[in-house]
Amino acid sequence: MYSSLPVHPFAAMFPMRADDDLDAMAESIRANGLRFPVVLGMAAIDDGSEPMLCVVDGRNRIEACKRAKVQPHTITLNGEDQDAYIADANLERRDLTKGQKAMLIAVRFGDERKGGRGKTASTNYAESSQLSVRRVQQARAVKEYCPEMIDSVIDGKTGLDEAYAEAQRRRQLGQATDTRYEALRESDPDLADQVNEETLKLNEAEAAARVRREEEESTLRSYAQTVKDISRYITAFGKPGIEQLARLYVSNPERFHTDNLIGDLDVWIAIATAIKEKINEQAR
Known part of the structure; x- marks a missing residue:
């Protein structure tokens, strides 16, 4: 029954446990019963959609119960901060690397959310997960410059260090591109306008500007x-x-x-x- 329920968007970001771990959980549930209930709540699954009943925590327990042929028992949150509940329940998982945890924090918690003692939520969760704030900042850089790598880092297929190195490369390239564009704007504003309008690529506009300079130099000679x-x-x-x-x-x-x-x-x-x-x- 509960396996058909949608999963809370933040909870869905956390990777499922390995198959062997799920088999071990099923064996424990079969022998001792389910010790921790599946947590349900009302949440919007997609942007703009109406809140609906979903699994807030316990996706792995549902799968293990299914394998053990045991009906899981549930509790339903009522007014609690679901993101905070999911973070508290999952960021301590030992099967997640620090890079995975940092990326999950960076994706879900922005600096605008304040936690205890005036700190941001991301800082609080980084500290409780024994992560340095620097690791979360690296994850944010990946989120900004390499968004297509987020899932790979969270799934553990790509290390945060590798993704961050690519983010740094793209950031430096972007800064260089900004400098090139400003130089073009100063020398040839009409060509810069065409770059903005996407009728010319930046390198094409720069080539056209070089031709102009050569023609001007030839005329001056x-x-x-x-x-x-x-x-x-x-x-x-x-x-x-x-x-x-x-x-x-x-x-x-x-x-x-x-x-x-x-x-x-x-x-x-x-x-x-x-x-x-x-x-x-x-x-x-």
Whole structure:
């Protein structure tokens, strides 16, 4: 009967005992009866669902009773904190590693839940389970950066140290990614917008930005070559050529492709001066 009841979501996170352990429990129940009742309660099994009768504690005892062909007796919680009851009943299990316990605490208890003496619930349960707070913090990092590894750690298939190493790698990669994105946002905000809109991946946007810089550098080199060419032409004039140019412009301005040579020269002088000042500024 009770084996058909759903299991409380937090209790369901704890792995079932090994098959040999269940056989041993069944043998003990067959010989001595069930010493500890199965605990029932009302809880929402899925997010947003209505509370329903479920197994709060005793899933292994139900299975052992089934093997022993013994009908389990039950008690029903009435107003007690079910998460706290499940934690108290299961976190002392000797078949769970400290990594498994730390992950279960990290998954179920957030820092917002206060326990005794102003401590968080996770800190209290870590201390009662003889875990360091650091281990729970490592488990939280796994929860944040490697959520797909949570079940594997809880089931004991992956050690917490291994999962935490992967979480650290992903966190560092994420920090590096943030730095790269901020640099892109500063240099090429339009490309950063496309990354946000997911029309470009970050590495694609960075590649596009590099192409822009190369094109800009090529254009600047071309400008520098133009300045050099003009300098060579003017130098080749010499003083007599300059005087001849001035007389010719004044006497026949229509032969020049400009109606304001003096204005054009002023622009060039201003540009040349600005370039010179910037080069000297960068060189300092």
